Amino acid sequence: MKRRIETALFTRRDFVRAASAGPAAAWLAACGRAEDAGSSTDAEAAIASRGERPPRWAKDPAPFIQRTLNLETRLELVDGFITPNELFFVRNHSPTPAIDPEGYSLRVEGDGAETELRLDLSTLESLPQHTITAYLECAGNWRGLYPELTGTRASGGQWTTGAVGCAEWSGPSLATVLDLAGVRPETVDVNLVGLDSTGFERAMPLAKARDPDTIIALRMNGEPLPADHGFPARSVVPGWSGSSSIKWLGSIQLSTEQVWNANNTSSYVLIGDEWPAEEHAPAQGAVITELVVKSALALPRPAQLAPGSHVLHGFAHAPAGPVSAVEWSPDGGTTWMEAEIVDPILPLAWQRFEFEWDATPGAHTLATRATDAAGNTQPDEPLMNEKGYLLNVPLPHPVQVE
Ligand SMILES: Nc1nc2c(c(=O)[nH]1)N[C@H]1C(S)=C(S)[C@@H](COP(=O)(O)O)O[C@H]1N2
């Protein structure tokens, strides 16, 4: 009997059903299959009618836009610089596993390791702790706006603007743990593997793994990592696609060869005419590492406002941050004005910006555009790719004033 699909919300009846049908079957039965449906399935309705929540998240899903396996943050609920844990988006490829901290250990292994290690939680806690304030964004954030902005639909979760958040993370640097095992000079890649049922994994080159800001986070915003965000330990790889930040970290594999798996050959890969597969084999296109500069308003989509003056805010982020300028447009991108970037301005974090808008009755389209210190800005033309990653044109935001 597998424990990993049992969450705090899993009832005994569900658990018995899961145990008899197998975890994957029970999961599908409980949750339905339509990845992007966003609406309740019969199974979900049945669970709801028993006064229970679907057993997919440990956190309260109420404030989120629910997307089958995922919870999307409503940016308008995020007022401060930090996304509170309760509001932080969840991107799960399988249910949140219930991990017993007593039995937990993190393995360091692979042909690039001098010695194999198993580190328990108290050992990880006893190592020097490094704290970063970093934003985390899914490479597919904004994908649901792809049809509106490009005229084509892209496959994958149809997020709007809420697959991003910013938190204070602390834990040992990954480099500290690598050095405990000893890194053989031939090591090329470090692959990180999760303890969830899909064993979600992602590799990075040794240099990125050795960056002191690449950490094994044990805490998020001053609390132990919440279950949905990877308790008891996850990687945080600032500036890189959220898929590199492996939750429920179970294994660190040092490899003397480049590591290829689904998450850098077909997923998190830019697929399209501009990236011929032959040139990128075994990947089907260009492998995504760093994110791109973006900004979004913290308003519902579409927004409704009363006529008069409003101080609007939003969040801007760049992978090699911070963002140094944010402009806003009252007319869908025809004219631009400078928005104010509000302190604190931290290199790995997102930046909160605000501006005052005098709203007149009628239908309006606002837009924002961020630029980082190196001059990278949001482009006018979208980066067309099959899976709709890294969309970052200045986002038109419909606002009805009445
Ligand atoms: N083990 C594991 N780690 C994972 C995932 C997962 O499904 N399993 N999803 C990844 C993806 S695609 C993203 S965007 C981030 C989301 O982190 P969050 O759920 O804490 O917001 O976790 C990453 N780490």
Ligand SMILES: [Mo]
């Ligand atoms: Mo993601």
